[in-house]
Every structure is written in C-alpha cells, then in structure tokens.
Amino acid sequence: MTQITDLNDLRIFAEVVGHGSFTAAARALGTQTSKLSRRVRALEEELQVRLLNRTSRSLSLTETGRQFYQHCVAVVAESKAAKDIVEQTLTTPQGTVRVSCPLALLSAGVSAIIARYVEDNPQVQVLLDATNRRVDVVEEGLDFAIRVRLPPLENTDLAVRQLGLSIHILVASPELAARYPAPSSIDSLKEWPTLAMASSSGRFAWNLVDAKGEAMSWTHQPRLATDDLASLRIAAIQGVGVALLPRELVGEDLQAGRLRQLLPDLATTPGLVHAIFATRRGMVPAVRHLLDALVAGFGALNEKWYGGR
Template identity: 35%
Template sequence: MDYLNDMALFVEVVKTRSFRRAADALDMPNSTLSRRISLLEEGIGLRLLHRTTRKIELTEAGQLYYERCKRIVDEARLAHEELGNMVAQPSGVLRVSLPVDFATTYLAPLLPEFVALYPGIRFDLDLTPRNVDLVAEPFDLAIRMGTPETSNLIVRVITRVSAKLYASPNYLEANGDPVHPSELERHECLTMNTTPVWKMFTDMETFEAKATSRFRVNSVAMIRRLAGFGMGIAFLPERVVAEEVASGQLRNILPDWQGSPGSVYAVTETRLLPAKAQRFIEFLREKLKDS
C-alpha cells in the first residue's frame, strides 16, 4: 500500500509546482521525494510529470491522476484529523492570500491571539490585490472583499463592514461641513477605483452621492493618509480609521449616514478543509462579527 503514501507526495508536488518546495513542506530530502515520484510513475506505467530545470508540468495522465488523488488525500487527511489531536491543536503551514488593507487593518491585531491559541500553526501570508488561482496555486484559502467572481469555489462570509464619512478638521475648516450627502459633489472625495458612487442611508432616507476627486486610488491605507493630510473626504469603515479618529486627526461627518454593508469572504477550493484552515476561518468570524 506504499502507493497511497506516494499519492500524497505527488499531490504536494503538484500543489507547489516544485520538488524543492514540496520537499520542504514534507520535511524530507528532495532526492528522496524525486525518487518516490519516479517509482510511482514506474508502478503506474505512465509519465505523470514533465520535468525541466525550471518547472514541472502535468501530463494528460498526470492531470487525471492528480484530480483523483487530491480528493482521496483530502478525505484521508480529514479522517486522520477528526480522530487525532490535530483537531484540538492543528499544526502545519497555513497559506493565505489576502488584500493588503484587510491584512494590516483587520488581521494583524488579531494574529497574536490566534498564535497563542494555536502555537503549532505557521503562516505563509501573501498580501496581494490579485485574485489568486486557488486550484493551481498552493493556498489553503483566500480572503476577498466583494463577491467572488468564480462560482466553482466555496465561499464563506466572514464579516460585513459598513463605511462612514471622515475628514480632517483642517479640511472642514477650509471647506465647511456638509449637512447632506447631496453636498458631497462640491467636495473633494477620496475614492477607490471601483466606487465612483457612494451609496448610503439613514433610518429614513437613502442616497447615492457622486464622489469626484483629483485622487482615485486602489488602497484604503492611501485614502486614509490623504484624508488625514486634509486632501478630502474619505468613505471608510470605522475600524480602518479608529486611530485617526481617536487622535483627532479625522472626524466623522454626517454621522447619521452610513454605507450599505459589504461582505468579506473566505474562499476555498473545497469544503474539505484541514483543521488549521477551519480554525482560522472560525476565529475570524468570531472576532470580526461586530465590524
């Protein structure tokens, strides 16, 4: 039954697209891993991988074998974890792709507590604005803002966040306080690339404000900084600007108005998650439920 173990080795090699990275993750010599995969191919009688000095690629047979093996390996791993100590104390490397702004504002303050709860987990955090390919790239999960585009993935809501309006005292002294969102059109509004219209509401009214500005950037951190320097009005979640509000650098304006809640998602390739990923998602849901 050695081929069952070799199937798990093969899956790790394909997930990492590298014998070296797979060997590091499996804590075994690269030469041993390469020999085991070669023996697996000999036992099957088909070439599974095309090897070059720079990369590896699946053959047609290798692609079919990987799809079958991955399901078997995932099921076997979950069965082991459910019956073993890893459920109580999960371990291993947790690979997560997430936006920079979410990581620095929401995740970073929570990591010390999570690390204390699960000392056996190590982290490989990829802070990137791109939507990584969870099928082809070796990530356990991705955190995404806004509805994921791909229907083939498993999506779980972590939290929902609402934005409010903030500006610096210097900006308001020079430009005045708006008394209704309709007045925002004559103000400098610091906007994300994808949000030229700010949708907001009170208990009695809804309004869509046209947000125009000389600045339009794709970084929440940059918008926060520009607002603090008096460059315009920002429409951001309360937690993002908590320090600036506490220090008096920014002030909430039109406090009765807020944006429609937007969801933050944990996205995975499969429902068969290792314990380390399950605990991470559960932890974020609990800690961010009041965001």
C-alpha cells in the same frame, strides 16, 4: 524484479513471525488462522521463495525469511509513523496555512487576529499573501482567501464562510473640515476636495444609503484615486480630501481625533467579509481553527464599530 502487490501482506507476515504462530497472530488481528496461512503462502508464491519452515508444532524462518522479516518490521513501523502524522494533524493545529487577504483588511484587524493565532498555536506556520489582486484559491494553492463583496455573493463552486461585515463611512481631517461649512447633505460636499478608489471607467461615484434605506449615487472628481485603501486613509488624515473608508479601518483615527465623520446618516451597504476556499471536506485543524479565530475576531470588531450589527 518482483513487486509485492499488497503491502498488507507484509504486515500479516510480520505479525505471524512476531507472535510466533499463525494462531496467536490470528487472535491478535481478530481473524481466522486459515486466512493468515493462505495470505502468507500466497506471498511466498508471489515472491517465489520460501519464507517460513512450518511443522505441526513449530514455525521458523528461513534465512531469506529472516532478512525479509527485518524489512517488513521497518515497513510496518514507517506505515504506523505515517498514519500517526496524519492523525496528529487531524487533531492538533499544526503545519502550514496559506492565506490571501486585501491590504486594508489586514490594517483593519486581520493582521492582529492572525498574529494572535500564530502565537497561540506554535506548531502552525501562516504564509500570508497581502494583496489587493483577485486570487485563484485552487490554482495558487491557497487554503483560503479573504474577500469583501456586496451581497448577494457571486455563485461559485468554492466553499464560503462569512466572517463579518464592513461598512464605509465619509471621513475628513479636522483641519479640512474647519475650512468648509458643516455639510448638511451629500451635495454640500461638491466644493470639498475628495479622494476615491481607482476606477477603470474614469467615472467616480460614491454609492450610499441614508438612514431611511434610500440608495443614492454621488459622482465627483477626486484629487487622488488609488486602489489602496490604506493610502486613501493616510491622504484623508493629511487633509488632502474627503474619503469613503471602512469604519473598522478608521475607527481608531476617529477616536483619536485624527479624522472626523461627515454626514453620519450616510454609509455604504454593508459588505460581507468572507473566506473562500476549495472545500470543507478534509479541512485540517490548522485551517479550521484559523477560520474560527477570524470569525471570533471579526465578531469583536463588528461589536466595537457597529454595535454587533
């Protein structure tokens, strides 16, 4: 079976036949008549068949050339359709975006940002992996993953875009706070029941910074430890213990009176909420615009809870 090595020759042949002459085709393609003639003759030699009958005044198709021309027109049309799809993808947000995000961040506002983005971009499908596990963006075929890390960010070959900040504060339910004297220092909480994120070492500590920027670490034995911040939030609301939780996660609870902030001069070092992805090169609009929406959304959240800090 003969295999054509250069599909551009099919387009050239279709242009020559479509325009009725080598001269007209050369004018349309912005090239030389002799070059087109050589390419078509080379195509015939490659196929080992005559496609065109040539005279000094006319050009006509052989029967094989007529059938071959019909397929060339179809190939050119499919090629243009394929190119149009790519160009449309590069100009209009569309297609599928695969994202991974921790559960607590989804509850703290990411779900709402993504929902608004999908509503505003009906040609985009977002496949959201809600998980607290560490994911491999490349191996799992993700467009990007959202993470929270304390600065400085780890060295990586992946690209990073910062979305916003996340600061943890101490909170307790009003019912729990009513059972104990108002705390004046972190040590005042030693009699209070506490909650914590799970620790593989079995040691539980809150690493905090005071209003003067001085760091401290306070160890405690929590009544409940879990790797799910949303579960800690629920336990705190139910009065199980004091919890160290992201301000953006409990902001509505504080406003509604379901939780109360303790020791407001103490908080964690701001964590960097960021998206991590394979490369910036060739990023399609659906991914780029979603990242832009997340940056704007986190900007609004940071302004609301941290005063734009």
